[in-house]
Amino acid sequence: MEISRLSREIGIQIGLLLSRQGMVEYVIAGTATGLSIPGLERMRTHPGRLQGLRLIHTHLGPGGLDFEDLTDLAKLRLDMIYAIEVMDNGDPGDAHGAHLLPAGEEGAVWNVLDPAPTFRLDLPFDEFITALEAEINRKHKALSRGAGEDRAILVAVVPSLSEDAKIAISELQSLAKSAGITVLDTIVQRREKPDPKYIVGKGKVSEISIKALALDANLLVFDQELSPSQARSVSEVAELRVIDRTQLILDIFARRAKTKEGKIQVELAQLRYNMPRLVGKNPFLSRLAGGIGTRGPGESRLEVDRRKAKNRMTRLERETRGISRKRRLTRLRRSRGEVPVISIIGYTNSGKSTLLNTLTKSRVLAADMPFATLDPSSKRLRFPRDVEVIITDTVGFIRDLPNDLRAAFMATLEELEDANLLLEVIDLSDPHLEYRMQAVDEILKQLNLQDKQRLKVFNKADRCPPDFAETITRRYGGVAISALDRSTLKPLIEKMESFFLEK
Ligand SMILES: Nc1nc2c(ncn2[C@@H]2O[C@H](COP(=O)(O)OP(=O)(O)OP(=O)(O)O)[C@@H](O)[C@H]2O)c(=O)[nH]1
Numbered sequence: 435m436e437i438s439r440l441s442r443e444i445g446i447q448i449g450l451l452l453s454r455q456g457m458v459e460y461v462i463a464g465t466a467t468g469l470s471i472p473g474l475e476r477m478r479t480h481p482g483r484l485q486g487l488r489l490i491h492t493h494l495g496p497g498g499l500d501f502e503d504l505t506d507l508a509k510l511r512l513d514m515i516y517a518i519e520v521m522d523n524g525d526p527g528d529a530h531g532a533h534l535l536p537a538g539e540e541g542a543v544w545n546v547l548d549p550a551p552t553f554r555l556d557l558p559f560d561e562f563i564t565a566l567e568a569e570i571n572r573k574h575k576a577l578s579r580g581a582g583e584d585r586a587i588l589v590a591v592v593p594s595l596s597e598d599a600k601i602a603i604s605e606l607q608s609l610a611k612s613a614g615i616t617v618l619d620t621i622v623q624r625r626e627k628p629d630p631k632y633i634v635g636k637g638k639v640s641e642i643s644i645k646a647l648a649l650d651a652n653l654l655v656f657d658q659e660l661s662p663s664q665a666r667s668v669s670e671v672a673e674l675r676v677i678d679r680t681q682l683i684l685d686i687f688a689r690r691a692k693t694k695e696g697k698i699q700v701e702l703a704q705l706r707y708n709m710p711r712l713v714g715k716n717p718f719l720s721r722l723a724g725g726i727g728t729r730g731p732g733e734s735r736l737e738v739d740r741r742k743a744k745n746r747m748t749r750l751e752r753e754t755r756g757i758s759r760k761r762r763l764t765r766l767r768r769s770r771g772e773v774p775v776i777s778i779i780g781y782t783n784s785g786k787s788t789l790l791n792t793l794t795k796s797r798v799l800a801a802d803m804p805f806a807t808l809d810p811s812s813k814r815l816r817f818p819r820d821v822e823v824i825i826t827d828t829v830g831f832i833r834d835l836p837n838d839l840r841a842a843f844m845a846t847l848e849e850l851e852d853a854n855l856l857l858e859v860i861d862l863s864d865p866h867l868e869y870r871m872q873a874v875d876e877i878l879k880q881l882n883l884q885d886k887q888r889l890k891v892f893n894k895a896d897r898c899p900p901d902f903a904e905t906i907t908r909r910y911g912g913v914a915i916s917a918l919d920r921s922t923l924k925p926l927i928e929k930m931e932s933f934f935l936e937k
Pocket residue numbers: 780781782783784785786787788789799800801802803804805806807808829830831893894895896897915916917918919
């Protein structure tokens with residue numbers, strides 16, 4: 435009653451934050467149309483998933499809770515929010531209430547109650563909120579069971595929903611899964627060009643952040659490469675961790691790298707990519723970084739991290755140069771012995787390692803996921819007519835291979851220069867195989883390997899009708915095989931052998 439009258443008198447919104455016990459903790463004076471709530475994190479005393487505070491505020495004139503009110507409810511995790519209409523004479527009119535809902539896959543974040551005359555509000559608040567909070571806590575626990583697992587919403591901006599766009603989206607999904615991320619939703623926005631600051635636009639970012647609350651997501655993954663400042667802007671509005679496709683791939687690489695060499699290469703690529711993001715956080719500090727007096731006791735954690743990162747990068751760079759040198763020597767020795775080299779290349783997950791295994795009866799890791807191979811191996815292979823070759827596996831290719839990643843694997847990819855023959859493995863069961871062949875062509879061009887002798891090997895023939903394999907091999911040349919079945923490899927072996935016999 436009182437705040438309603440006062441609110442009318444001075445013509446602004448007034449808000450009260452009440453504790454569970456009904457004590458007024460805060461009084462907030464707003465403007466005629468809005469109210470801004472102070473940061474609540476610092477005054478958090480309540481242990482549950484809700485804030486332990488409900489907001490009751492006035493609206494001058496008719497109209498219930500607006501989107502901003504509901505966003506406040508969700509972001510601040512208020513117990514409840516009420517908007518009380520103030521009539522012209524200062525009397526309170528209807529009260530509009532809303533509360534949060536337990537997180538679920540269905541996506542509703544809040545429940546808006548029917549308006550009721552303010553003086554007839556008789557919700558048994560205590561019981562209600564205790565039960566609601568218990569349910570929210572329970573759901574939250576159930577959802578976060580896989581501790582350390584990321585729950586993400588994927589975001590892509592495409593000019594139109596073309597075939598290319600669909601492939602890109604499904605590829606992003608499979609990368610996310612391969613990185614151990616639970617994908618809760620994929621948001622695809624059609625727009626000519628990404629927004630320079632927020633990629634999908636600021637409004638859309640807020641919308642996504644509400645969705646993230648509903649699904650209890652803790653991560654946004656963008657298909658677009660984000661500049662450090664874009665990542666920061668988006669993450670500030672969304673109040674979530676934000677990564678892009680490159681970081682996702684780097685994360686997968688980091689999980690898979692087993693050898694010392696592989697680990698060094700991945701860590702270096704990660705540092706290179708994340709370094710500007712490390713400084714970017716506080717432009718003011720980084721401007722200071724070069725100056726005098728930055729090394730004092732007031733030095734920020736960030737600057738320490740940055741310098742550590744720099745030192746580590748220098749060390750790793752030295753080590754990769756060592757790796758390159760060592761590899762060059764091995765290659766030299768090999769070429770002196772004149773053992774020809776066949777390199778297996780191709781899109782990730784096409785079956786390269788499986789083929790190496792079946793051909794040479796070895797057991798390198800082959801698995802149904804992108805980037806199973808990070809540390810490629812070489813094996814010897816003897817053909818029936820006594821020709822011996824070295825056959826090597828390679829890191830899988832992927833469309834738009836980010837520059838930093840390509841640089842990281844240069845040492846490995848350099849070896850392809852020495853190959854006498856490239857076996858390009860293509861997955862016949864892939865509905866987008868032609869698109870992927872194109873991507874492989876492009877990467878070969880970037881590596882300046884487009885003129886190397888190449889044999890197309892159409893793999894997984896067991897997973898497609900025989901006439902399809904025939905049509906494709908007729909169109910592109912090459913052989914169809916099933917790398918899982920040694921008996922299908924005969925034509926391939928013959929082709930490889932004749933390639934070396936003719937020489
Ligand atoms: N049905 C069928 N599956 C196959 C065949 N060849 C490989 N696969 C499967 O395809 C998946 C990927 O095989 P890998 O050999 O790991 O593929 P890769 O090209 O080395 O992949 P990355 O190293 O991750 O780039 C595995 O689950 C294999 O079992 C085949 O001829 N037929």
